[in-house]
Amino acid sequence: MNLLQECTGAKRIGIGGHVRPDGDCVGACLALEQYLKKELPAVQVKVFLERPADIFSKIKGFGEIDSSFPEEEAFDVFFVLDCSWDRLGGAEKYFHSAAKTINIDHHVSNTGSGDICEIRPKAGSTCEVLYDLMERDKLDRDLAMALYIGIIHDTGVFQYSNTTPATMEKAAHLISFGFDFPGLIEETFYQKTYLQTQIMGRALMESVRFMDGRCIVSVVDRKTMDFYDVTHKDLDGIVNQLRNIKGVDCAIFMYETGVLEYKVSLRSTDKVDVARVASYFGGGGHIRAAGCTMKGTFHDCVNNLSLHIERQLLEEV
Ligand code: AMP
Numbered sequence: 001m002n003l004l005q006e007c008t009g010a011k012r013i014g015i016g017g018h019v020r021p022d023g024d025c026v027g028a029c030l031a032l033e034q035y036l037k038k039e040l041p042a043v044q045v046k047v048f049l050e051r052p053a054d055i056f057s058k059i060k061g062f063g064e065i066d067s068s069f070p071e072e073e074a075f076d077v078f079f080v081l082d083c084s085w086d087r088l089g090g091a092e093k094y095f096h097s098a099a100k101t102i103n104i105d106h107h108v109s110n111t112g113s114g115d116i117c118e119i120r121p122k123a124g125s126t127c128e129v130l131y132d133l134m135e136r137d138k139l140d141r142d143l144a145m146a147l148y149i150g151i152i153h154d155t156g157v158f159q160y161s162n163t164t165p166a167t168m169e170k171a172a173h174l175i176s177f178g179f180d181f182p183g184l185i186e187e188t189f190y191q192k193t194y195l196q197t198q199i200m201g202r203a204l205m206e207s208v209r210f211m212d213g214r215c216i217v218s219v220v221d222r223k224t225m226d227f228y229d230v231t232h233k234d235l236d237g238i239v240n241q242l243r244n245i246k247g248v249d250c251a252i253f254m255y256e257t258g259v260l261e262y263k264v265s266l267r268s269t270d271k272v273d274v275a276r277v278a279s280y281f282g283g284g285g286h287i288r289a290a291g292c293t294m295k296g297t298f299h300d301c302v303n304n305l306s307l308h309i310e311r312q313l314l315e316e317v
Pocket residue numbers: 018087107109264265266282283284285286289290291292293
């Protein structure tokens with residue numbers, strides 16, 4: 001696919017990503033916006049996303065993200081990044097009314113949702129896919145920084161198995177633009193506020209192991225989130241910490257999103273395909289990192305999830 005050719009003749013372009021946007025989603029949307037604005041200066045380009053965490057505010061264009069999802073005239077082209085159309089949240093209406101839709105993603109669970117689809121499950125991040133689609137000589141410092149943020153967030157700073165030699169080559173080229181990458185990694189990935197650390201400590205302390213310690217689950221309820229005055233954005237990293245525990249093959253982290261409703265995050269080692277587990281509950285993701293939303297009590301959710309996880313763990317033996 002040629003990004004600029006696909007936009008030929010367009011006057012208004014919209015860009016959207018998934019609900020509860022992460023670093024890859026925010027980086028990809030803002031990188032694409034910068035690229036299109038630079039190369040097609042006469043075209044109006046707008047990004048629609050739920051309000052991302054403030055740690056991403058250094059990315060160019062962050063301040064102009066529209067999180068109010070107003071009524072808009074149909075877009076000539078609407079890009080769906082880092083998800084399929086059903087996870088666009090408030091931006092879904094722009095997808096349905098657009099004259100042309102383009103889906104760029106790397107989720108194995110995404111079967112493609114758009115007139116033009118570029119879904120690469122082997123890519124570590126949507127930002128990597130975008131890097132491949134952009135002309136190298138058209139990158140600049142701000143754009144490089146946006147793509148780099150997406151790459152470090154989805155690869156856990158080059159730690160997860162979705163990191164490839166190509167990931168490192170792209171990252172090497174991106175840091176050659178000279179932005180402060182150690183600061184960016186520290187401020188957007190590792191640094192936590194005191195309250196974020198406290199609630200993480202509590203979630204780790206209250207976690208419960210099952211299947212001989214091969215699975216672990218922890219939950220944070222609404223009341224606890226209110227007590228620490230945190231939102232879901234403050235809970236990032238807890239599930240990874242659970243997965244780091246020796247002997248754990250599958251970590252489950254849940255937080256309450258409503259009455260008898262939980263957002264579930266799953267992380268695994270090479271023993272469990274969590275994208276498959278999540279897909280049974282209408283979610284998806286990648287084989288080592290996936291998510292879904294579930295209804296029912298905490299115990300119902302864990303029972304239902306563990307059935308599918310145990311099946312895979314037992315198959316392995
Ligand atoms: P999370 O646990 O929310 O950080 O998500 C882990 C991975 O799974 C990310 O790549 C998400 O984009 C993806 N994911 C999370 N929830 C869903 C869902 N409901 N449907 C499809 N993919 C999801």
